[in-house]
Amino acid sequence: MNTIIQTYQLTKKFKEDEVLKPLDFSVKKGEICALIGKNGAGKSTLFKILAGQLFPTTGEIQLFGKSSKESENEKKRMGFMIETPAFFPDFTAVQNLEYFRIQRGVVEKKRIYEVLEIVGLANEKKKQFKDYSMGMKQRLGIALCLLSNPDCLVLDEPINGLDVEGIMEIRRLLLKLNQEKNITIVISSHILTELKLLATRFVFIKDGVIVDDLSKEALEEKSRKQILLTVDDSVKAAQLLERAYADIQFKVLPNQAITIQNHVESSGKINRLLVDNGVMVKEFRIEALNLEEYFLGLVEGNKHD
Known part of the structure; x- marks a missing residue:
């Protein structure tokens, strides 16, 4: 080129x-x-x-x-x-x-x-x-x-x-x-x-x-959507996710919150999986890190993982 x-x-x-x-x-x-x-x-x-x-x-x-x-x-x-x-x-x-x-x-x-x-x-x-x-x-x-x-x-x-x-x-x-x-x-x-x-x-x-x-x-890729959920038992939720999806990418955050970076298109199934296995889902939403946030993170030094 x-x-x-x-x-x-x-x-x-x-x-x-x-x-x-x-x-x-x-x-x-x-x-x-x-x-x-x-x-x-x-x-x-x-x-x-x-x-x-x-x-x-x-x-x-x-x-x-x-x-x-x-x-x-x-x-x-x-x-x-x-x-x-x-x-x-x-x-x-x-x-x-x-x-x-x-x-x-x-x-x-x-x-x-x-x-x-x-x-x-x-x-x-x-x-x-x-x-x-x-x-x-x-x-x-x-x-x-x-x-x-x-x-x-x-x-x-x-x-x-x-x-x-x-x-x-x-x-x-x-x-x-x-x-x-x-x-x-x-x-x-x-x-x-x-x-x-x-x-x-x-x-x-x-x-x-x-x-x-x-x-x-x-x-x-950097500004892609992710699932954010809050549960009553993040350890159990993490085990269920790993068993159901071999390649799952997620992070366990404080206060029983979990973010899932892939399988966003399967959000309904993920919600059902947790509920059917006795995990109480208090909050479940899909959010995107937008370009605006990414830019601010870069130029103002706030890091987004």
């Missing part, structure tokens, strides 16, 4: 404040990589370095296998949306994109109409930017990123401040770009539940350090 972004021991200091500690980070072709961290974790700093808006203190970046010294052409294959672009409020979408097309030296004028079609703004010909909803503004921002036909989009908080409908629109758009146009996407956001519906990979960053890097499958 081709590597599109690769950083080697990348650091960034502002005076004495080390915002990025030696960072090795890579993105492969075709991924939707979510960068997750609190404000000040280093996400925007990393994106600005990738975009050439900031210079790293030390370390190196490669784009499409070329080092930053030889990657001017490679940078043109990237589309960045790091802060909301400064569009002209009295211009329509076409007028705004025409301004940026000329400024950026994009030859084909028809590209404007192509990108507006892709982001679903082709029918908003007369509406001025100042009359756009927040979701439409973000979609125009993505259209601007697509103007130069990039292979990779880097989007900093593109769903921030959007309502539920706006978030869904952006999600559908990004999935379409990834699946139909084979565009690699790096995205940051605080809305973790939303990223779970979109990303194929999750990179957690805290204080300028990557603290975890998980595939979608690994994250599902």
Whole structure:
């Protein structure tokens, strides 16, 4: 699989404040990589370095296998949306994109109409930017990123401040770009539940350090459902579970509580097994450790087993 972004021991200091500690980070072709961290974790700093808006203190970046010294052409294959672009409020979408097309030296004028079609703004010909909803503004921002036909989009908080409908629109758009146009996407956001519906990979960053890097499958595994039950005799319940299910994974907790990590789909049978064998079940529920909790556990140091 081709590597599109690769950083080697990348650091960034502002005076004495080390915002990025030696960072090795890579993105492969075709991924939707979510960068997750609190404000000040280093996400925007990393994106600005990738975009050439900031210079790293030390370390190196490669784009499409070329080092930053030889990657001017490679940078043109990237589309960045790091802060909301400064569009002209009295211009329509076409007028705004025409301004940026000329400024950026994009030859084909028809590209404007192509990108507006892709982001679903082709029918908003007369509406001025100042009359756009927040979701439409973000979609125009993505259209601007697509103007130069990039292979990779880097989007900093593109769903921030959007309502539920706006978030869904952006999600559908990004999935379409990834699946139909084979565009690699790096995205940051605080809305973790939303990223779970979109990303194929999750990179957690805290204080300028990557603290975890998980595939979608690994994250599902970490945030999977479990059965939580409280009984009157946890020792007897444990023996019954082990006899009935050879591969059962469970933990006996204080106060006669037990969590069961697998066989969640057999919850009814497990409940019946205990009751039929004289174990009194006081509480029985299925719970999921969600991405939000997992993230908080990582970035705030609360450990979830």
